[in-house]
Amino acid sequence: MSEMVKTIAVLPGDGIGPEVVEQAVQVLNAVARRHGVTVLFEEGLVGGIAYDETGHPLPPETLALCRHADAILFGAVGGPKWDRIEPPTMRPELGALLPLRKELSLYANLRPARLYPALADASPLKNALLGEGLDILVVRELTGGIYFGTPKERTEDGHRAIDTCIYFSEEIERIARVGFEAALRRQRRICSVDKANVMETSRLWRDIVTHVAADYPQVELTHMLVDNCAMQLIRNPRQFDVIVTENMFGDILSDEAAMLTGSLGMLPSASLGNGSRGLYEPVHGSAPDIAGKDIANPLAAILSAAMLLRYSLDMEEAALDVERAVEHAIEAGYRTADIAGPGDTPIGTREMGERVIERLR
Numbered sequence: 001m002s003e004m005v006k007t008i009a010v011l012p013g014d015g016i017g018p019e020v021v022e023q024a025v026q027v028l029n030a031v032a033r034r035h036g037v038t039v040l041f042e043e044g045l046v047g048g049i050a051y052d053e054t055g056h057p058l059p060p061e062t063l064a065l066c067r068h069a070d071a072i073l074f075g076a077v078g079g080p081k082w083d084r085i086e087p088p089t090m091r092p093e094l095g096a097l098l099p100l101r102k103e104l105s106l107y108a109n110l111r112p113a114r115l116y117p118a119l120a121d122a123s124p125l126k127n128a129l130l131g132e133g134l135d136i137l138v139v140r141e142l143t144g145g146i147y148f149g150t151p152k153e154r155t156e157d158g159h160r161a162i163d164t165c166i167y168f169s170e171e172i173e174r175i176a177r178v179g180f181e182a183a184l185r186r187q188r189r190i191c192s193v194d195k196a197n198v199m200e201t202s203r204l205w206r207d208i209v210t211h212v213a214a215d216y217p218q219v220e221l222t223h224m225l226v227d228n229c230a231m232q233l234i235r236n237p238r239q240f241d242v243i244v245t246e247n248m249f250g251d252i253l254s255d256e257a258a259m260l261t262g263s264l265g266m267l268p269s270a271s272l273g274n275g276s277r278g279l280y281e282p283v284h285g286s287a288p289d290i291a292g293k294d295i296a297n298p299l300a301a302i303l304s305a306a307m308l309l310r311y312s313l314d315m316e317e318a319a320l321d322v323e324r325a326v327e328h329a330i331e332a333g334y335r336t337a338d339i340a341g342p343g344d345t346p347i348g349t350r351e352m353g354e355r356v357i358e359r360l361r
């Protein structure tokens with residue numbers, strides 16, 4: 001049997017990005033070998049560090065590297081050092097992360113928020129609201145809406161600013177399909193979130209999602225206004241299976257859903273387009289205050305690596321192995337500082353990585 005070789009672009013970025021990505025790379029190495037696949041890692045500069053070293057937060061070589069890779073493993077970008085770069089389009093967020101999503105047409109952002117029973121006490125919600133646990137998938141549209149619409153500018157006198165929210169039917173239709181397909185593989189319930197009482201884009205959104213639903217009679221569709229959804233997530237989070245929503249609402253609701261599970265440090269994400277190439281990124285940011293101290297939680301990055309195995313390398317068994325290893329490490333009581341309870345002795349970033357690797361099948 002000829003051995004399979006896959007190329008992964010590794011973009012560690014800023015803050016805790018490099019430390020958590022290092023652990024994810026080790027996990028990928030270990031699990032791929034066990035499944036007979038060779039992975040080649042090619043590192044690229046992105047974010048503030050790329051700006052410092054090359055003058056641009058997304059150097060052309062990095063973009064080229066991402067285009068030829070099978071998948072992209074991304075750490076985090078940004079930090080106080082780069083918050084005041086002018087123009088703002090040269091800052092890590094606007095100059096690297098958003099263009100990367102757009103250039104690679106990664107329009108579907110999957111953000112699973114899953115509560116590990118052993119971490120129920122870390123959730124800010126009363127345990128009575130958590131029942132058997134939480135398992136919500138936020139499907140966020142990632143390359144349209146107010147993030148990218150133009151005009152997007154300030155007037156000369158500085159007293160008028162404008163952002164533009166635009167959606168095309170095709171953009172809504174393709175993300176709706178991603179949501180319905182995901183729901184088919186889960187509890188077959190999808191909640192489409194919009195602001196149709198105010199926004200024209202939301203009324204189009206609702207029409208298109210309703211239209212797509214006709215192709216998925218097995219899936220139960222509900223519509224919810226975004227303000228109500230923000231409230232319902234806290235009041236009764238177990239009512240949700242898949243939430244599909246536009247770019248900015250998805251940004252906000254995914255942080256909220258993530259926090260319900262106890263720690264942003266646990267949440268992975270996948271950003272996908274039409275092909276198999278995807279970008280995988282922990283939902284937490286660069287956390288500059290704890291960078292370089294070996295205390296960051298690498299599990300979000302490691303779980304992002306599991307999503308990479310599943311969606312870009314078609315290695316479902318390997319993905320499950322990683323997810324089980326993480327679960328077992330948690331069940332065995334290992335905790336980084338962010339998820340440690342009163343009686344726990346926190347372990348560091350590297351040790352958490354090792355605890356996961358030793359639990360791989």
Ligand code: IPM
Pocket residue numbers: 093094097251
């Ligand atoms: C996210 C982040 C980004 C976003 C920022 C850093 C631009 O909050 O991935 O959720 O708003 O999309």
Ligand code: MG
Pocket residue numbers: 251252255
């Ligand atoms: Mg966000």
